[in-house]
Amino acid sequence: MKDITKTFGPVVANDKVSLTINKGEILSLLGENGSGKTTLMNMLSGIYFPDGGQIFVNGQEVTISSPKDAFELGIGMIHQHFKLVDVFTAAENIVLGLEGKGRLDLKEVGRKVREICDRYGFDVDPNQLVCDMSVSQKQTLEIVKVLYRGADILILDEPTAVLTPQETDKLFAVMRNMKADGKAIVIITHKLHEVMDVSDRVAVLRKGQYIGDVATCDTDPQKLTDMMVGRAVKLNIDRPAPVDPQDRLRVEHLTVKDKEGVTVLSDATFTLRSGEILGVAGISGSGQKELLEAIAGLQNVEPGSRVVYIEPESGKEHDLCGLDPLKIRQLGVHLSFVPEDRLGMGLVGTMGMTGNMMLKTYGRGHGPLVDRRPSSKLATDIKEQLEVMTPGINYPVRRLSGGNVQKVLVGREIAADPTVLMTAYAVRGLDINTSYTIYRLLNEQKQKGVAVLYVGEDLDVLLELADRILVLCAGQISGIVDGASVTKEQVGLMMTHLNWKEAEA
């Protein structure tokens, strides 16, 4: 790839990037979130079309204007969000889009799939429906799908984000098999240890610019970090000592079932204290979402569940179970919640900052009309204090960048003067600076005596930020550990094994 440029409106996602990918080699494409890694690879796989530059495959200049062109050139990409049809079987997904005349012979497909599986060590049942598969099975299916099409260049976009450490090892083993078979493999990641572990060469992107590439054996994590962020980053996040911790929220036997009646959170019991940050770790989909939403009054809970809120000062107790967010508010409980789906749940995308500030307070005041003035003032304050980049406080928040959207959301939730603050993946997709702003804000709240529940995915951050860490595994709490003394390996083990003590032994 030579001089590849791609812009989205005013944002330059890739600025004259040149990159070489070699056969029989695993190349790590390293960069922070938003550095343009995925965009670059999407142009290779035909999802986006570059605004400028050239692409060569085996020395021939090519134009890739659709995923089909990419397949024909032997390029296959495994996206972070799986591109699978839920109601189709594995085999149906594999042949999807392939040229074929007339009848569909799924038996023949199944035979070929088993061949590929045997060769590289996959485990895929061609007749299984995708919606019945686990995350790692889906990922395996994606890889098989690409191989079935005869891809020689495989691109994996943050493949380990959804995997347990054990599953990651398995994936890496398969990648090495494919490398030995002469395939070229690109792995997009921002996890340094994975880079060191699996790749032969590392290429680094920063803010859409190509920084350079080095052989993995000639570098170390510190050097890569410097390349990635451009300056030495103080990796340690502050962790002030908890201030006068008191029990604020007592969760007892909290059980949640989803629409199909499957238990997604089982018998969760823990206490959240004021003036501390309780981190929640777990593989995505282990019940984090349900835990937070159940506390916030957005989930139906099973009988026997209790979420007891203990008022500061008076110590009066309220059971929040069965109450909706409005009723919780009316009890005088200041419960703030920064949900994972910012624009889909926390904010109204088409409204400006002002309109969004009113989301929980529009009902205030007498009379049938809304009073916009306080919200407008709050919006102006938040815009200034958190340096939200927006053309105006009435500009639709949907059009703001991810970091600014999150500032609006977190700003509003903190302005509500919470006693309990829950955040889900508060820094996902944000750049480092904004992430640190968020950590700082959370610590400020903690020092003000707010009880903070922080659901995160980056274990390094959790280990540095949280006072205690609650680890979820398959909908159950596998333990609560001290954030300062626990090791990353131990948390990783707890995330994958309920009876981790035995596993450890």
Place this chain on the structure above:
Amino acid sequence: MTSAQWASLIQAAVVFGTVIMYGAIGEIITEKSGNLNLGVPGIMYLGGIAGLAVAFLYENSVADPSRLVSFILSFGAAFLAAALGGLIFSILTISLRVNQNVTGLTLTIFGGGVANFFGGSLNKLAGGVGQISVARTSSVYRATLPGVSSMSPMMKAVLGYGFMVYLAIILAILATWFLNRTHTGLNLRAVGESPATADAAGINVTKYKYLATCIGAGISGLGGLYYVMDYIKGTWANDGAIETLGWLAVALVIFALWKPVNATWGSYLFGVLFWLYYYIQGLNRASQEIFKMLPYIVTIAVLVIVSIRRKRDMGPASLGLSYFREER
């Protein structure tokens, strides 16, 4: 009811049902691509008037019109005109990204306007309201197997129809086979379920949506043709009947749970419900009108039951949504 009455009810139901079966099969194919086309009534209007107009012009321009030619012309014109309606819908919703519901409703207004305008004009050309008639072309559509007239009423209820009744059933079976057993059908379903996935798999989503919508519309349009040529025997009336039938076809898609085979018996059931009032003794005109609510109430009941059961495969997952690749 006597068996003769039963046979007569079944006959009425089959003829009625065939009209909406075409509409529904076409719409199922369209919806499988993720396009919810509420323009079915308009499309059936377009199909009906095009078939009629071409047949009329042909019959009046030739001294001794050939049955075969008049059939080919009217059938082709109906399919093409309806497909053209689908093309307008496709351009607006797929390329210009207009909301599907609004576009569909506009298409229904447009199709009704075009059909009734030309239908009314043809009537005037032919010498007055209700005067247009394409008896010869219509006879092709209404031709039955030889010997049917001597059969028992029950046999007639099975075999005594024009070819389009059987063509509809064949189409339903073909559509089922196509959707479940061919590469193209698999790809089409993927487009309706998850266009982003289909796109990533190298399927030309735009092409599939265009083709499915246009071909689906063409098939729906055959319902209008059948109505004009067989149901009202090659005439035209500006009475809004096709619009009603078109909406019933849309309802039938849901009733059939997006499976063409279900649309066959579902459409006959709708026909039975529609005509039942005629066979029930002792109804006066007012209470007959109440009875005619039945098909609509049954559709509502099905809608409610479907929503209460909330099964997973209730229709293409991305139905009614537009898909744009480079959206960010």
Place this chain on the structure above:
Amino acid sequence: MSDIHGGKDPLVRIAKRSTISKPKAWAIRLISLLLALVVCAILIYSIVKMNPLQVYVSMWKGAFGSSRRAWITARDVMMLLCIAVGLAPAFKMKFWNIGAEGQILVGGIVTAACMIYLPQLPGPVLFLVMLAASLLAGAVWGVIPALFKARWNTNETLFTLMMNYVAIQLTSFCVAKWENPPGSNSIGVINQTTHAGWFPSLFGQAYALNVIIVMIITVAMFFYLRDSKQGYEIAVVGESQNTARYAGISVGKVFIRTMIISGAICGLAGFIAVSGASHTISTSTAGGRGFTAIIVAWLAKFNTFTMILISLLLVFLDKGAIEIATAYNLNDYASEMITGIILFFILGSEFFINYRLIFRGHHKEVE
């Protein structure tokens, strides 16, 4: 950048506009309208061989040619506007109320019933009874699908659609019951001699009251949607039900409440249609306006003042087309055809307001 060569570029690419100035947006809409008029003109010319400009002049005459015609045009604009205003809150909430036809009809039925059974009541009392009855009937018809939507998320598009036909059959039933003279299969003008239950003339104009009522509702709905707490709730629910639940808004309650309002206003439209215009009821009392109004509401982006303009445009086209049809011995359906064409163009024009096209070879501009 000069080194795009080798393979082929896509001929046209589409990019989202970040912003567009208001005048430019309106210019695009105007151009599309003009284009639509040109297409219609070609169509009309090919049928009637008449100078298209002449055609539009006579259309103007048809709609506004005399005071009487202008008032009839105004009456019809108000009718369409009233329905569109009624639909606005439902659509803003993304509740596809395709059932305005039915809601109008049931409003009309109860109005007609009041006129037939209660003509002896004093005028103002009868007026209020009809008003209340039509609001209630429309509300009931509108709220039924909303209840199911709120409880089981039943698809409202098809539910409301089917409710139309139930209402049409109900109307047929009433026509059969009340037909006058017997055997005519129609009701005829109700209270032809006493005018009981007819809208009174104001300022010497039979339709002035129609205008006043609808304008009040139009203004009220504008502020209801923009400034009221309920209007805010509608906006949030329409944008994202998850966000609404997160904010503590009961989505089901908002569905039900809004559909009561939406249905009631459509029922009121039925009242105006029967009591204030035709003084009779038939299955064509709604006459497809429940569908047209959806497009009016959609094009106006739920701004009730913009709806006045769009309603005016559509009714003008309708009246004008009927004028031509009469003059050339064609039939009235020409107006629906022309309306359809113009709507296609206006709907399509929104694309060019939201997106811009980049043609092959224009990359230099990007850099």
